[in-house]
Amino acid sequence: MVRNGKQYLESLKDDRCIYIHGERVKDVTTHPAFAGIVQSYAKLYDMAADPANEMTYTTEDGTVANKVFMIPRSRDDLAQRRRAIQRWAEATCGFAGRTPDHVASFLAGFSSYPEVFGEYERNVHNYYKKARDEDLFVTYVIIPPQVDRSKAAYEQEEKYLPVGVLEERKDGIVVRGSQMLGTSAAVSNDLFVSCITPLRPGDEDYAVSFVVPLNAPGLKLYPRPSYAMGKESVFDYPLSTQFDESDSLMVFDDVFVPWEHVFVYRNIEATRDQFHKTPAHVLGNNQAQIRLCTKIKFLIGIARKVTAMGGTDKFPQVQERLGELASLAATVEGMLLASEYECMFDKYGNARPASRYLYGIVGMQDQVYAGVIKILRELVGGGVLQLPSSYHEMVNEETKDDIRQYIRATGVDSEMKIKLFRLAWDVIGSEFAGRHQQYEMFYNGAPFVVRGHAFRNYGYHEPLELLERFLNSYELPKA
Numbered sequence: 001m002v003r004n005g006k007q008y009l010e011s012l013k014d015d016r017c018i019y020i021h022g023e024r025v026k027d028v029t030t031h032p033a034f035a036g037i038v039q040s041y042a043k044l045y046d047m048a049a050d051p052a053n054e055m056t057y058t059t060e061d062g063t064v065a066n067k068v069f070m071i072p073r074s075r076d077d078l079a080q081r082r083r084a085i086q087r088w089a090e091a092t093c094g095f096a097g098r099t100p101d102h103v104a105s106f107l108a109g110f111s112s113y114p115e116v117f118g119e120y121e122r123n124v125h126n127y128y129k130k131a132r133d134e135d136l137f138v139t140y141v142i143i144p145p146q147v148d149r150s151k152a153a154y155e156q157e158e159k160y161l162p163v164g165v166l167e168e169r170k171d172g173i174v175v176r177g178s179q180m181l182g183t184s185a186a187v188s189n190d191l192f193v194s195c196i197t198p199l200r201p202g203d204e205d206y207a208v209s210f211v212v213p214l215n216a217p218g219l220k221l222y223p224r225p226s227y228a229m230g231k232e233s234v235f236d237y238p239l240s241t242q243f244d245e246s247d248s249l250m251v252f253d254d255v256f257v258p259w260e261h262v263f264v265y266r267n268i269e270a271t272r273d274q275f276h277k278t279p280a281h282v283l284g285n286n287q288a289q290i291r292l293c294t295k296i297k298f299l300i301g302i303a304r305k306v307t308a309m310g311g312t313d314k315f316p317q318v319q320e321r322l323g324e325l326a327s328l329a330a331t332v333e334g335m336l337l338a339s340e341y342e343c344m345f346d347k348y349g350n351a352r353p354a355s356r357y358l359y360g361i362v363g364m365q366d367q368v369y370a371g372v373i374k375i376l377r378e379l380v381g382g383g384v385l386q387l388p389s390s391y392h393e394m395v396n397e398e399t400k401d402d403i404r405q406y407i408r409a410t411g412v413d414s415e416m417k418i419k420l421f422r423l424a425w426d427v428i429g430s431e432f433a434g435r436h437q438q439y440e441m442f443y444n445g446a447p448f449v450v451r452g453h454a455f456r457n458y459g460y461h462e463p464l465e466l467l468e469r470f471l472n473s474y475e476l477p478k479a
Contacts, residue, residue: 005042094295109280
């Protein structure tokens with residue numbers, strides 16, 4: 001089935017354990033820290049349920065599901081999947097990084113390449129079908145807490161700082177510890193838990209993968225401060241109020257996991273291979289690049305409108321900067337489409353976006369986003385700093401005339417100018433904006449890790465063969 005927004009909202013009312021500002025959250029759907037993003041996600045589910053948006057497909061089992069769960073078997077499947085993911089990305093302007101399609105992509109990748117999971121292969125298949133057919137919102141935590149990063153998991157001062165196996169039972173396992181970074185975890189249904197950072201011999205207790213519901217006994221969420229709370233209007237903070245997806249520390253206080261929800265158990269090789277041998281990491285990053293492409297387009301739209309509003313788009317030096325933005329946006333989109341067009345097929349018939357182009361742009365994501373933000377800052381100038389403190393000055397009888405008179409542009413009224421510049425500030429200057437700059441910088445890990453993916457997946461044999469052919473075409477002259 002494909003859920004609608006109302007069904008999604010109801011699914012979150014399950015007594016999950018979330019603490020923010022020292023208090024336990026009673027209802028995540030109405031709490032001011034989460035209500036905005038919950039409503040935004042509910043709209044995504046309504047979009048997918050509307051046949052006019054063409055976001056569903058008939059699965060191999062004859063069920064109807066959201067295309068974000070699709071296991072692509074052809075270039076056309078990848079294109080259909082891209083269009084569905086793009087619809088959701090456009091609805092959030094690319095500012096929701098952990099929408100339900102992200103981990104859905106990983107689950108599809110896991111299920112499509114079963115050999116990695118050995119005796120737990122059936123668990124992976126069954127859970128994928130459950131998530132797909134019940135249209136579950138699954139997110140993940142796959143990074144250990146930053147306590148002492150110079151040491152392996154088993155070398156930490158205390159055994160259960162990263163999440164690990166505490167006890168093995170006939171009916172399942174008990175886990176203890178913590179994991180980060182639970183983006184959107186507070187408003188999801190289930191949590192996939194594993195470790196994507198390299199593990200070493202001795203780390204077997206931490207070499208696990210499993211899923212748990214968000215209301216599992218002993219599971220606790222500690223979100224960072226909300227950027228939506230205290231913002232009384234969408235007009236003043238249009239992104240913060242609607243798309244602050246939250247990031248949480250997840251604490252596992254002796255959480256029970258039944259065997260049927262275990263994908264990997266005390267196996268370092270399988271913990272690594274589930275991401276990089278299956279299509280999971282490629283499909284997940286393909287989804288991420290579709291989102292990034294949409295986000296960059298949205299940002300350069302702001303830049304174009306701001307410069308047109310002020311008349312600066314007629315200046316050659318401004319056109320140069322707009323041209324640079326266009327080049328960056330075209331590069332991201334071009335690499336995305338190239339990875340799709342040059343897709344490769346594995347032995348199970350899965351269509352995988354070409355790693356050369358996918359990881360090529362993934363390796364530039366931190367630089368591209370930072371570059372776009374820097375140019376946008378230059379183009380908006382000081383205008384974002386000379387705005388009224390809130391919309392109240394625009395409607396207060398004592399102040400509204402001054403605002404209308406002095407904050408405007410030629411042919412553009414005060415309301416539209418302030419609306420646009422408020423949006424620009426929420427992109428470049430608010431707490432929400434700062435979080436997004438940090439988020440995109442480390443989206444796939446530290447820069448050396450991300451560039452490592454690009455290095456390993458480019459295929460250096462081709463340029464080396466080209467070089468060798470040329471070097472062999474001439475010789476040292478004879479004496």
